[in-house]
Amino acid sequence: MRRGDRWAIAAIMALLVLSFGVRALFAYFQRGAGMTAVISQDGMVYRRIDLLKVAEPYEFKVVARDGAYNIIRVEPGRIRVIEANCPEQIDVLQGWISRPGQSIICLPHRLVIIIQGRETEEDEEDIDGISG
Amino acid sequence: MRRRALLLTLTGAGIVVTLVACVLWAYWRHLDNQVYSQTAFLMGTSVELRVYGRNAQTAAARVFDRLREIEAKMSANLPTSEISQVNAAAGQEWVRVSPDTLVVVKRALAYADLTDGRFNPAIGPLVALWGIGTERARVPLPAEIAQRLPLVDANSVLIDETRTSVYLTKPGMSLDLGGIAKGYGADEAARILRELKVKGAFVNLGGNVYAVGSKPDGTPWRIGIQDPVQPRGALLGVVETGEGSLVTSGAYERCFVEDGRRYHHILDPRDGYPAESDILSVTIVAASSTDCDALSTSVFILGTEAGLALIERLEGFETILVTKDKRVLVSSGLKERLQLRNEEYEIDETR
Numbered sequence: 086m087r088r089g090d091r092w093a094i095a096a097i098m099a100l101l102v103l104s105f106g107v108r109a110l111f112a113y114f115q116r117g118a119g120m121t122a123v124i125s126q127d128g129m130v131y132r133r134i135d136l137l138k139v140a141e142p143y144e145f146k147v148v149a150r151d152g153a154y155n156i157i158r159v160e161p162g163r164i165r166v167i168e169a170n171c172p173e174q175i176d177v178l179q180g181w182i183s184r185p186g187q188s189i190i191c192l193p194h195r196l197v198i199i200i201q202g203r204e205t206e207e208d209e210e211d212i213d214g215i216s217g
Numbered sequence: 218m219r220r221r222a223l224l225l226t227l228t229g230a231g232i233v234v235t236l237v238a239c240v241l242w243a244y245w246r247h248l249d250n251q252v253y254s255q256t257a258f259l260m261g262t263s264v265e266l267r268v269y270g271r272n273a274q275t276a277a278a279r280v281f282d283r284l285r286e287i288e289a290k291m292s293a294n295l296p297t298s299e300i301s302q303v304n305a306a307a308g309q310e311w312v313r314v315s316p317d318t319l320v321v322v323k324r325a326l327a328y329a330d331l332t333d334g335r336f337n338p339a340i341g342p343l344v345a346l347w348g349i350g351t352e353r354a355r356v357p358l359p360a361e362i363a364q365r366l367p368l369v370d371a372n373s374v375l376i377d378e379t380r381t382s383v384y385l386t387k388p389g390m391s392l393d394l395g396g397i398a399k400g401y402g403a404d405e406a407a408r409i410l411r412e413l414k415v416k417g418a419f420v421n422l423g424g425n426v427y428a429v430g431s432k433p434d435g436t437p438w439r440i441g442i443q444d445p446v447q448p449r450g451a452l453l454g455v456v457e458t459g460e461g462s463l464v465t466s467g468a469y470e471r472c473f474v475e476d477g478r479r480y481h482h483i484l485d486p487r488d489g490y491p492a493e494s495d496i497l498s499v500t501i502v503a504a505s506s507t508d509c510d511a512l513s514t515s516v517f518i519l520g521t522e523a524g525l526a527l528i529e530r531l532e533g534f535e536t537i538l539v540t541k542d543k544r545v546l547v548s549s550g551l552k553e554r555l556q557l558r559n560e561e562y563e564i565d566e567t568r
Contacts, residue, residue: 089222096229103236107243128257172352172473178448187450188256190263197256197263212455213428214265214421217443217465217498 120185120202122164124157127195136162136183136200153194164198166191186211252433253277260288260399261350262423266406269433270416279413280406280420287405290318291398293341293391300392304341308388311377319381321394321401321507322374328397328511329371332527336515337486341391342368346489349482354473356480362489365389369486400510403427403462407506424470426463427506444559445469445497445539453498453539454557462506466513467498467539485518492518499524500537502551508534521546 120136126147142160144167155176156168163183166176169191176191185202253273256265264284268277290299299314306312314322325338342365348354373386385392399422407427410418417430419438428438437457444453445467456463468481468491485492499516501509512534516524521540528534528548537555538546544565547555557564 089225092222092225092229096225096232099229099233100236103233103240107236107240125256172354173471175449179450180448182450188265189450190256192258192263195258199254199256201254212439212441212452213267213419213432214426215441215443215450215452216421216424216426216463216500217445217453217467217470 120162120183120200122159122198122200125197125199134159134164136164147194147196149194149196155191155194155196157198164200165189166196166198169194184211186213255281257281257284259284260292260402260422261294261395262399264402264423265419265421267419268410268415269418269430270414272413272415276410276413276415276418279409283405283409284402284422287317287398287402290315291321291394291401293344293393293395300394303383303385304391307385307390311375311380311382311384313380313382316381317401319376319378319383321398322376322383322392324401324507325394325397325511326371326374326376328515332515332519334371334486335518336396336511337369337371338392338394338397339369339371339374339385339390340396340484340486341393342389343484343486343489344393344395345391347480347482347484349473349480350471354480356475357489366486366489369489396514397507397511399423399425400462400464400505400507403506403510407462424465425506425510428458428460428463430460442500442537443467443469443498447559452558453545453562454537454555454559456500456502456537456551457554457556458502461502461504462509463500463502464506464509464513465498465500466517467496468492468494468517469498483514483517494518495520495541496524497539497541499539501528502535502537503533 122134122136123130124132126149131147139159139161144156144158146154146156148154154170155166158165158167163181165181166189169177171191171193176189179189182189182200185200188199190197248271251271251273252269254267255277256263266277266280292298293300295301299318303312328336346357346361346365368387368390375384403420403422403425406420407429410429417432420427426440437459440456440458440463441452442454442465444451471482472479481491483492494517496517499513501513503509528536535548535550543562545562546565
């Protein structure tokens with residue numbers, strides 16, 4: 086009887102440890118539920134901003150070569166380009182982006198802002214990409 | 218007593234094994250659901266790639282390598298490319314090219330035939346003259362255009378299949394595969410991703426979209442179509458699709474303004490000016506992105522009537538056509554799959 090009990094306790098312990106393990110593992114895999122704006126210039130990551138942790142709006146300037154620049158404004162949960170010296174102003178005209186998967190691209194300055202993160206259930210509107 | 222101990226031992230072991238199996242399974246599933254995204258500037262545009270599956274990152278690297286290779290062969294802006302070599306030897310000699318370049322030039326010439334020269338890979342001299350999309354974009358003098366028009370001649374592009382060579386017969390001629398090479402790039406990306414058996418992937422070469430396989434959750438791919446008159450990112454509608462390509466061309470993509478007039482990048486090889494089309498944007502859906510790319514440009518230049526007539530003659534193509542009077546013409550195979558997002562537009566049911 087005593088021996089059996091010991092085994093039972095061991096089994097229960099193992100079960101407990103494992104279930105915590107599984108939980109931790111799942112939590113680890115589910116990581117990145119935030120919303121991170123990744124700003125890159127010519128393929129190099131320039132800055133990462135967790136948009137859900139932005140308290141106060143702020144702006145910064147990304148300078149490429151030959152005086153090419155884009156001024157980016159960050160507000161809680163969203164980001165946009167407010168000024169740039171590119172010819173067509175496509176990035177400025179696009180306005181705010183605020184959902185994972187959305188991106189702003191300034192082709193002449195090789196600037197990309199992309200929002201990464203897990204898509205939430207209510208994001209029914211989400212699309213995989215834009216053609217045109 | 219011993220029996221009971223044995224029973225407990227077995228039960229315990231069973232639980233442990235099951236749990237370990239669960240963990241392994243979860244990890245396996247996690248690997249399968251891995252997603253890797255990367256954006257790069259290649260082939261004169263931004264290339265967005267999203268790959269799902271355990272080998273996502275390796276697959277993405279292979280795709281980018283291949284696209285760089287295609288760019289190195291076909292870019293008219295790189296002096297070392299095969300196309301630049303063919304252009305430099307115009308009127309002088311045959312130039313040996315890779316099978317890749319030959320395939321694309323052949324395909325481009327086939328479209329020149331189909332469209333009676335409206336789609337024209339020999340458009341190089343006009344593209345260089347206008348410089349649209351570059352710093353030196355300007356409206357050329359009529360005389361400058363007139364001088365180059367005779368050089369924009371698809372019939373003077375000769376190919377020799379056995380020697381995989383290309384020859385431009387007139388000095389000053391030049392090829393520009395800008396209207397088709399991105400499509401070829403998307404097709405090649407899709408081929409590699411299928412070969413590597415990724416679970417799913419989404420490729421976007423500056424509007425040339427290719428969806429491969431399926432999304433992890435099994436839902437169809439949802440591709441937004443750019444609203445031709447709104448800022449970038451504003452949608453005309455959304456198309457739900459399975460595996461295949463979708464390409465949109467429009468006058469809004471690349472343009473410049475001079476003396477209050479807008480000049481866009483789709484040049485009409487007949488008169489040398491940006492095409493005066495009654496179309497704002499054309500979307501083509503098909504299995505081959507090369508075809509979608511060439512056809513979207515062709516249909517734009519041809520205009521609504523001739524463009525739709527061309528599509529009807531071909532098989533396996535679906536279209537969404539937005540006209541200047543804001544009608545949206547949708548081919549029958551897409552009607553169920555397109556959701557309009559902007560109420561200003563109306564689906565024209567007469568077609």
